[in-house]
Amino acid sequence: MQRLRTARGLTQRQLAEPAYTPAYVSTLEAGRVRPSDEALRYIADRLGVGFDELVTGRPARLATDLRLRLTEARRALATGGAERAAGSYRALLAEAEEHGLTELAAEALLGLGECALESGELETGREHFERAEARLADAGAPLTARVPALRGRAVAHYLAGELRYAVYLLESTLDELNRGGLHDPDALLLLYASVIGPYMDMGAHARAAQAAELALALAPRAGDPALVARMHRSVARTLLAEGRLAEADASLARAAELYRTLQLRTELANCHWMRGYVSAQNGLLERAEAEFRQALAMLSESRAALYSCQAAVELADVLHRRGKSEEAAGLLRGVLDELSSERGAVHAAAAHRLLGIIAEDARDTEAAEEHYVRALSLLERAGAAGDLADLCRLLGDLLRRTGRVEAALDAYRTGLGHRTAPGTTTLGPAPAQPPL
Known part of the structure; x- marks a missing residue:
């Protein structure tokens, strides 16, 4: 209140009158009296600021502006600019923490975690997700709000090769949500789509198939198209394992369509990668090679190091099957360096x-x-x-x-x-x- 008054060149008398006395304004500025809402509304009007800004000390549009910048950072990450996005998220985190905006600070930490996963910095990513989860828990946020942070931690462990712990995190969160009656479609869909990969790598195909069926049933209720696209991409793995190649290709086509609409470049690259895998399973090696090369080019542009390595292994397999073993071996040696x-x-x-x-x-x-x-x-x-x-x-x-x-x-x-x-x-x- 004192800062705003002096910035506007007002004396305590000019601010107080005619409704209050200069002495009352003095006691408020000294923090000796708690003002009524009526007094705060009067003073806010005299200072030309909103009631909320006077109460919290935050600029009126701060939260709105930070949310707008969060959207821009997400777009930068989606189009392959992980480095630029990370810089934006760091600045957002500092501002959100300065003004005590816990939820926005957690969202910035989630963004930093995703940037770290994209660039292959798994330990750093996991730390960001853990901090986001802790912030939300301290603020009393429900489990559904903490799901993206929990899922991020699980993915970091999965990419590091810690499959069992990744599954433990995802399964225990699913169990807690469902037993507690917290049937949030977006939260459940995110978890079911994320657990399919670890299940498949562990050889738990029946559990993967069950997760895929539940994800497909939840999809019509979910409000986030990027989440639905990710689900389709994950479900394709179980369809492939069951020999349902046409359905897998249809799921991937739907995911690719959504990613193109949303301009999510890394995710679209992953769809090319999976469609290459479907083609390879069908024996269409020339088409598979083209899809894998497209995926690798897109992932390399976005500097998605870990995902690039994974696509390179699949491309090398197809190259070997096409008689290009020397090129395949060169690719694989590069992968092992990473x-x-x-x-x-x-x-x-x-x-x-x-x-x-x-x-x-x-x-x-x-x-x-x-x-x-x-x-x-x-x-x-x-x-x-x-x-x-x-x-x-x-x-x-x-x-x-x-x-x-x-x-x-x-x-x-x-x-x-x-x-x-x-x-x-x-x-x-x-x-x-x-x-x-």
């Missing part, structure tokens, strides 16, 4: 597996064995049972051909140990379901 056991472990394993196959084709059994063993170590550490059985078969076959029968038997037994019944995991009962 990935590690703490960062993209499942895809690093896929790169080693494919390099092993290429080495076998070139009759370099020593190099092939080395790549298979490295891949096996990465997958075991990540708990990716979905790929372990096949890798153990490849390693066992190689060992058997080189005359090491006992070692081959050990490899086959390891593979059989990971060949669980369809859809089972060691994670306990499935989470409660929404009443659909």
